[in-house]
Amino acid sequence: xxxxxxxxxxxxxxxGKPVTLSCSQTLxxxxxxxxxxxxxxxxxxxxxxxxxxxxxxxxxxxNFQSRRPNTSFCFLDIRSPGLGDAAMYxxxxxxxxxxxxxxxxxxxxxxxxxxT
Amino acid sequence: DQQVKQxxxxxxxxxxxxxxxxxxxxxxxFDYFLWYKKYPAxxxxxxxxxxxxxxxxxxxxxxxxxxxxxxxxxxHIVPSQPGDSAVYFCAASGGDRDxxxxxxxxxxxxxxx
Numbered sequence: 001x002x003x004x005x006x007x008x009x010x011x012x013x014x015x016g017k018p019v020t021l022s023c024s025q026t027l028x029x030x031x032x033x034x035x036x037x038x039x040x041x042x043x044x045x046x047x048x049x050x051x052x053x054x055x056x057x058x059x060x061x062x063n064f065q066s067r068r069p070n071t072s073f074c075f076l077d078i079r080s081p082g083l084g085d086a087a088m089y090x091x092x093x094x095x096x097x098x099x100x101x102x103x104x105x106x107x108x109x110x111x112x113x114x115x116t
Numbered sequence: 117d118q119q120v121k122q123x124x125x126x127x128x129x130x131x132x133x134x135x136x137x138x139x140x141x142x143x144x145x146f147d148y149f150l151w152y153k154k155y156p157a158x159x160x161x162x163x164x165x166x167x168x169x170x171x172x173x174x175x176x177x178x179x180x181x182x183x184x185x186x187x188x189x190x191x192h193i194v195p196s197q198p199g200d201s202a203v204y205f206c207a208a209s210g211g212d213r214d215x216x217x218x219x220x221x222x223x224x225x226x227x228x229x
Binding site: 006040041090092104105107110 | 118120125148150152157158159160161162165205209215216217218219220221222
């Protein structure tokens with residue numbers, strides 16, 4: 001019954017070694033988001049896709065990229081992970097961009113990234 | 117600069133009593149507010165929301181109150197149950213279609229037996 005699935009749940013990568021995190025959804029939602037959450041901090045939006053349209057947050061480092069090959073899947077690529085990129089990465093979906101009644105965000109369980 | 121503030125990192129409440137989680141915001145353009153609940157090893161799940169045209173929204177044991185003049189909202193849980201132990205995130209969004217959700221840092225609620 002999982003609606004937003006993230007793989008893997010735990011990922012260990014080496015400093016500077018590219019890593020890809022995966023998200024899939026069964027809700028057929030138009031919008032997919034990637035958030036970064038560090039310990040005891042608020043989730044921070046990195047970017048989102050509305051259908052195939054990509055929207056990068058102004059303060060998202062260039063090190064972070066994303067791909068959405070189809071409605072169901074969205075990937076987060078970290079080109080050269082640094083120690084500061086260790087965090088929980090949350091994928092979310094919503095029916096529409098407008099966050100109102102009936103279009104709330106649904107989150108996946110997250111991928112915890114460790115950088116050694 | 118935090119636009120959504122949850123000043124209590126944690127809160128402990130006796131089972132059966134009322135839990136009150138507080139949230140303050142600074143951006144007067146926010147017009148939609150949400151509460152999310154997060155269990156360990158799971159993603160946040162939507163709990164309840166309120167539009168700025170209302171001052172109260174109720175859903176079962178959960179009620180959200182909005183005080184626009186004070187830029188303050190609160191989540192009341194009555195009665196508190198053991199399954200309510202979780203981290204609660206307050207979030208806010210503006211009225212435009214492209215406005216993103218801004219989250220607070222969360223408050224960890226412990227329901228004591």
